[in-house]
Amino acid sequence: MPWANNGQVATDELPGGIEISEEQYALAIEGVIEGKIISIDGGFTISEPPSPELPETPEPPTLDEIKSWLKAGIDSAAENERLKYITPGFGQAMTYMQKAAEAARYLATVEPEPADYPMLSAEVGITAETLAGVATVVNDAYTQWQMIGAAIESIRLSAKASIGDASSEATARAIFEAVAWPVIG
Structure with a gap:
């Protein structure tokens, strides 16, 4: 049997x-x-064997999660806009800050000593022929950066605030898509 x-x-x-x-x-x-x-x-x-358990369908993201992702996207886009005007990197940012400070000090000093302006002195003969010329070029670039940087920052913060206030995903996405970065030129 x-x-x-x-x-x-x-x-x-x-x-x-x-x-x-x-x-x-x-x-x-x-x-x-x-x-x-x-x-x-x-x-x-x-x-019959039991049907295989299908994995749970993930919950769709919440409006707050979508807003958070869109805000991060705004921050990333703002950084990409900034990089159109400046060189990336923390060390480079520190260099720009030092050069801008030296240029402002140089232009405000009656009888500047070249040794007091090492960053600007490094550019003599490259950016301009004189220390005064370098200070002027750096100061002008910094002034232009302040304008474009402020415009980018204003748009970034405004877009993030508007996304935060959005009452629907469609509205939040529309705000994200409508961001228009400033153009200099």
Whole structure:
């Protein structure tokens, strides 16, 4: 006589199994080939395997999450706009700040000493032929940067505030898409 146990059938006795008929054995072999489940819990049965559990559909992002992503996008876009006018990097930013400070000091001093302006002195013969020329070029560039930087910052902060106040995803996205960065030229 054939035997069955959970998940298996055999022609020999299975420890913990139950005896089944030849007809049940044939059906069980056919079922195993088709991927069905053999069980003896509550009697001999052949059943379809359970449907695989589908992964849970992730919850759609909340309006606050979308706003946060859009605000981060505004910050990133503002930085890209800034990089059209300045060289990236913390060290470069410190250099620009030092040069701007030296230029302002130089232009405000009656009898400047070149040794007091090492960053500007490094540019003599490159940016301009004299220390006074370098100070003027650097000061003019800094003044222009202040205007463009302020315009970018104003747009950035305004867009982020408007996105924060948006009452729907569509409105927040429309604000993001409508941002127009300043153009100098």
